[in-house]
Amino acid sequence: MVVVFAVILLALLLFVTEPVPIDITAIALIVVLIVLEPWTTITPVEGLSGFASSATITVLAMFILSEGIRRTGVVEQLGDLVVDWTKDSPLKQLGAVVGISGGSAGFINNTPVVAVMIPMAIRIAKRTNSSPSTLLMPISFASMMGGTLTLIGTSTNILASDVWDRVGGAASQPFSMFEFTTVGLIVLAVGTVYLLTVGRYLTPERIKPQLNLTEEFEMAEYLTEVVVREESPLIDRTVRESLRTLDVDIDIVHLVRDGKTFGEPLARKELNEGDILLVRTDRETLMELIDTEGVDLLPQTTHHDADFETDAGTLIEVVVLPGTNLIGETLASLNFRGRYDATVLAIRRGSAVIRQRMDHTPLRGGDTLLLEATDEAIQRLVENRAFVVAQESEPTYRRSKTPLALGIVAAVVAVAGAGLLPIVVSALAGVVAMVLTGCLKPTEIYDAVDWNVIFLLAGVIPLGIAMEQTGAAEWLAALVVAGSTDFAPLLILGVFYLLTSLLTNLVSNNASVVLMIPVAFDVATTIGANAFAFVLAVTFAASTAFITPVGYQTNLMVYGPGGYRFSDFFRVGAPLQLLLAVVTTLSIGWIYGV
Structure with a gap:
């Protein structure tokens, strides 16, 4: 147990500080667990079991299915409808983007949802003379809450189902496709009301309305x-x-x-x-x-955006996505100008703008680059999965494939929901269907996968096994039980929600699930409570990290384009986190009992 706890602390430290990418940390974690087999009990087969886990394969397949939907441009079409419907009403705009982001994230991975919502929000803000800052953070928060609607909403839910199965809970009550839906709807409804009322007044206008890019980045x-x-x-x-x-x-x-x-x-x-x-x-x-x-x-x-509307190129903003191979590289090491035929004029990192000595500044996830680029270069950037182009663009969408792509995802959900096939099988069948019907090209499926998430899953799954086999989870559970003998099970359930949400805001949501579910299961079993309810609380808490921009990938994605400060997420997210802690705990207790 001491060795396993030491490995966990080291892993958490590396996840928080990120001296190396998290996928490299995950691979190192596998190696350490196997090398220390006499103490960790992890054999090579168990160490590599994360790659063969149904959770890992299902998450991989869902990334590909989400890409198939994205390639049709259906979300952008919804954005055009939003602009026409909302006119100049800020409340309608906010309600529309929150509804689209939250509703679609239940069936499409929330990362590509937010990726297409960023330029949509900026387009809406420019056409209606409002600040994109008021829309981008709510989009990220809504996508997280929407991910709690179904089993396939986030990788967190899928991994939680796998861990629940491994600790023995699935024998009595397996996670079904819509197991989360009732509580998820309550969470999304309450969160949406918060974002449209209290959250609306707490969200700052960091990017001023109708500033051109040279003014926005203070390039004068x-x-x-x-x-x-x-x-x-x-x-x-x-x-x-x-x-x-x-x-x-x-x-x-x-x-x-x-x-x-x-x-x-x-x-x-x-x-x-x-x-x-x-x-x-x-x-x-x-x-x-x-x-x-x-x-x-x-x-x-004084130079304005119009001065750059020439044959030489135009000004655009692009967001560096978290988890890509650009993270940690510099403009010089990437040979950015030569590779992308674009000149970087400034880098916005949250509310700070870097305009000097940029060539040797390591890039981070969420950085927003101000570029001058030609139309051809912009088109290549639009197609590049490492970036989100935060301006109106005309990517090559396969709009004729929209019914097919939506039908395939609906069939995957229906087949798995009806119990006709395991979710991993139906998801893989959906991937094959996407390629056979031309919704995706075979070469596109590899770029669609967020590989750092896949390797992270593969690395933390054996860590969870080590916690169970060495008795570490049971020992932690005994500590919790000893310190909470005078408390009602519902209160302990709420404590698990808060602890998991705090851990998720510091490290990975998937790591939080793997570490907390075995402990929650053992605590519930020991005190005679409903273990399923405790596991659900951990799962929901790990899927909703609002307090920091580094707590969840989608927060980082909107951090730069919104011009937010680090503290903005705490100001808007902390009340929502506490509100959902109460709402989720009471909802689970009411629906499932404790």
Whole structure:
């Protein structure tokens, strides 16, 4: 038990601090548990069992099914209807996006739901002269609450079902497809009312209405035009050579020659006398360039978004998604300009904007990049699963496949809900159907999967097995029981909800489920309470992490585009977390008994 607890503490520390990506931590966790087999009791077969778990395979299949729905553009079509219906009513806008996000997240993984809702919210805000900040956080919160509607709503629910089965609970009461639905509807209804009333007034307007992007990112002091003089040493050098020679914090955004504007790719273009360069740099570096590199400062002008609407490109915002291979990399290590044919002008991280020394700033999930890019480059970014383009775009949707994709997901839910096939089998059958019907191309299914979640599941599942086999879960349960002999089972149920929600806001929701369900099961069994009710409380708490932007992936996704501060999530999320702690506990007690 001591060894297992030490491994758990180390894993939690690594999950919180993320010195390496969580999928690497998960793989290391498997290795440590197997190497320490004499103490952890985890054999190689048990250590690798997470990869063969029905929960892992089901989550993988659901990512692919969600991608099939996303490729049809059905959620964007709903967004257009929202704009037409809500007109200029902020309350209607909020109610519509919360309803779409919460309702669809019960059947589509909430990460792609939020990914398509971000540009929708920004589009609604621009067309109605409102702040996107008032919509984005509620979208994330609603997607989490909506995920509690069905077994397939989140990976947390699917994993909880697997752990419940492993501890022996499924023999008496298995998790069915709609086991969560009644309590989930109550949670979503109460949460929606909160977001439309109290939450609406607590959510800040960090991004001001109708600011253009150059104003929003405060670029006035960092965008300047210079002209190359006759004696400049930059003449006949390529842009790449010039930037390397300068060795200062500067980017050449675009080049104007003979009235024609050139944007990326600029690296191989040679500079001539009279070339006008739009550069991104600070005032001190600019003065140094004027003194040493033979350029003259053009009359100061204020640059607006319209100045970038040229053949050279246009300004866009893109959000770096959590869990992608970009996390921890820098613009320099990625060769961002060369790879994406786009110039990064600024990085927004929450409410902070980085405009200097960006090339060596490690990227984080939720970072919002201000780019100048051509239409072709924007289209590639739209198709790239590492980004969410936060502007109106025209991706290639397969709208004709909408009925097929929706029908396939409905069939998966119906077959599993009726008990005709296990959910893992029906989900895999749905994946095959998506490909056979052309809703997805075979090559797209691999990009659809959030692999860090898959590896995380594979890593934490054997950790849960180690807790059970070494008696660690039973020992923790005995401590809880000894300290709560004078409390009613319903109160203990509420305590488990709060503990799990606190743990989830610090580490992964899936890790919380694996660690807390065995303990909850043993506590309920010891005090003679309904173990199923306790496991449900843990599951709901792990699916709703509102207090921090790092508590849940969707919170990170809206963190940058909304311009939020870290404390904003606590201000809006803490009252909701406490409200749902009461509502969920009482609902479970009322419906299932304790």
